[in-house]
Amino acid sequence: MSDTTTTAASQLPTGEPNISHDNRRYWEATAEGRIELPRCTACDLVIWYPRSICPDCQSMDLSWETMSGNGTVYSYTITRAGVGRKWREHLPLVVAYVQLDEGPIVLTNIVDTDPSIIEIGMAVTAVFHDTGHPISDEDGAPNSAILRFTSVS
Amino acid sequence: MTQRSRAFIAGAYEHPLRTIPDKTVPQIHAEVAIGALADAGLTMADVDAYYSAGDAPGFGALSMIDYLGLDVSHVDDTETGGSSYLVHVRHAAEAIAAGNIDVALITLAGNPRSGGAGPGGSARFSSAPEASFENFFGMGVIGGYAMAAQRHMHEFGTTGADLAEIKVAASTHAQHNPNALLQDVVTVEQVLESRMISDPLHLLDACVITDGGGALVVVSEAVANDLERHTIPVLGTGEAIKGTNAGRVDLTHTAAVVSGPAAFAEAGVTPADIDYASIYDSFTITVLVTLEDLGFCEKGKGGEFVRDGALQAPFGKLPFNTDGGGLCNNHPANRGGMTKVIEAVRQLRGEAHPAVQVPDCKLALAHGTGGSMATRVGSSTLILGREV
Structure with missing residues (x-):
């Protein structure tokens, strides 16, 4: 995944995320070019979107772990x-x-x-687009990034 | 289930206009409220329960009750997007069954065609817990439904021509509705040749954007018995919510798989018994998936089901949206649920346009699909009957 973080940002807009107690760890990881998601320590579910409660078993005992950044297209549209x-x-x-x-x-x-080469099932990998908004008010805090994907081929 | 007091739709009114640049949203709420009460033979003074959703400005029901001058002992602001008004009918039926109310007023109004704001405050949406994970990708409403269509095509071999059949049926009906925004009959070829707006959906796969509104009056059996108007019994209802399920997104089902069976079970009927169906039609794909979810055909067979004029009134196997639906007639305030109930009431009263009136229509279904099929959807199903 270190390769993908150097991919030139495309021109798509970003925005300022609502960084909260629900999702701070996620946005901190995007600043480092990683995807971190909560996993429920009670039932093992990996939870999207990041939040403070497991929607399967309602446990609030969650741990954060790094995802590979690799995936496949489930559906898409050319808007x-x-x-x-x-x-x-x-x-x-x-x-x-x-x-x-x-x-x-x-x-x-x-x-x-x-x-024209995009199809359902196609392998893709993560890229991170700088939002221009720091993840906190602290001096020198890095910017958050929006998670997008690109073809691996 | 124990015997309980039944609920009846006594009043139904659709605003006749599709462009209303010179009136406020509360004013349109007032016009449709007066229209539905007049249809029922009732007045504002008879109303003891009020229902509104996200299209009601300000504090929602609180603002509207004050604006209209209602005196109610029951209020419900349930917001499930475009299906809200079917949920309201269900909740009114429950309140009537509990003996708490006698006359419920449900209103919808908006003016997006004239540039009015969309429903729901932007601040409310941007503070949603999911907002920062969905708002930075340029997925408009169309994009979400386009991904649902793409996935359905991938899993089941559904085609653009299949989806086009749904628009063709709606347009065939709309030609008889002088108030419909689009009154021209279109062909499958015209749908497929219309501009691609979000692959695989074309411009003519999408509903219209209209100003306007509508209202319903739901009453107890005691009140219904005193009215001269033909009242429509609410035989079965269902509501359900389906979300993104912690990331296990499923674009080929809606919550109709829950709301539909609940409504059929309560009414004691099956899909095969339905004479007429109002099916929420924000897009053609919405109709196709809903027909499958409600059990009119197997999952994945929607494309086959809608071919050969199956949805065309009066003689198709399941006449649908005989007012022209959201695809051609009206989608006031970007919310199609209210007009779905209104046309079902017309059919059961025998007051649909003669060219599309289903002969001897005894049992109708109305279904709403609110929110977005791509994320969080609120589904509601009503089964309505005919008693004179």
């Missing part, structure tokens, strides 16, 4: 219309659900990939 103003100049863009190798299916974009 050409019907998006907010800041996205319009970036159309068409590829919105996708990607299934991480660890299980969860995450909403994302496929970037730096010819849309």
Whole structure:
């Protein structure tokens, strides 16, 4: 995954995430080019999106672990219309659900990939796009990043 | 289940306009409220319960009750997106069964066609726990349903032509509705040749954007017996929510797999008994998946089911959305649930347009799909009957 963090950022917009007690660890990891997700210590479920409670067994005893960053396309669309103003100049863009190798299916974009080769089941790997917003108010805090994916081929 | 007092839809009113640039959203709520009460033969003074959803401005029901001058002892602001109004009918039926209320008023209004805000405050949505994990990818409403269609095609071999059949049936009905936004009959080819908006969905796979609204009045049996109007018994209801399930996303089912069987069981009927169906049609794929989820056909066979005019009134095997639906007629405030119930009531009263009136329509289903099939969906099903 160290390779993918050097992928040139595409021009897609980002935004400022709501960093909270539910998800701070996730955003801290994105600043380092990693995906960290909570796993329930009671039932072993890897939980997407990050939160403070296991939605399967309601345990609040969660641990965080690093995902591989690899996955496959579960579904996708080449969006050409019907998006907010800041996205319009970036159309068409590829919105996708990607299934991480660890299980969860995450909403994302496929970037730096010819849309015509995208298909369900295609292998993809994570890239991280700098949001320009630091993960905390502390001096020198790194910026959070948005998780996107690109074709491995 | 023990015998309980039954609920009846006594009033149903759809705002006749599709573009309303010169009125406020509360004003449109007021117009449809007056319209539905007049249809029932009741007045504002008779209302003892009020229901509204995310389209109601300000403090929702609190603001609207004050604006309208209602005096109620029961309030319900349940918000499940476009299906909210079917959930409201269910909740009103429950409150009537409990003996708590006699006359429930449910209203919907909005003006997105004239540039009015979408339902729900942006602050409310941006503070959602999922917001930062879904809002940075340019997935509009269309994009989410397009991914659902893509996945359905992948798993089951559904085609664009299959989806187009649904729009064709809706347009065939809309030609008879003088209030419908789109009144031209279209062909499968025209759907497939329309602009691709989010692969694999074309422009004509999407519902219209309209101003307007609608209202319903649900009453107890005691009140229904005193009314001259033909009242429609609520025979069965169901509601269910399906989310992203901790990342186990499933784009080919909705919560109709739960709300449908609940409604059928309560009514004591099966899909084969249904004479007419109002099926939520934000997009063509919404209809196809819902038909499968409700058990009108097997999962994955929706494409086969809708071919050969199956959905066309009056003689298709399951006439649907005879007002033209959201795809052609009306999708007020970007919420299609209210008009689904209203057209089902018209069919059961025998007051649909004669060209699309299902002969001897005795049992109708109305179904709402709120939120997004791609993330969190609120499904609600009503089974309605005909008694004179």
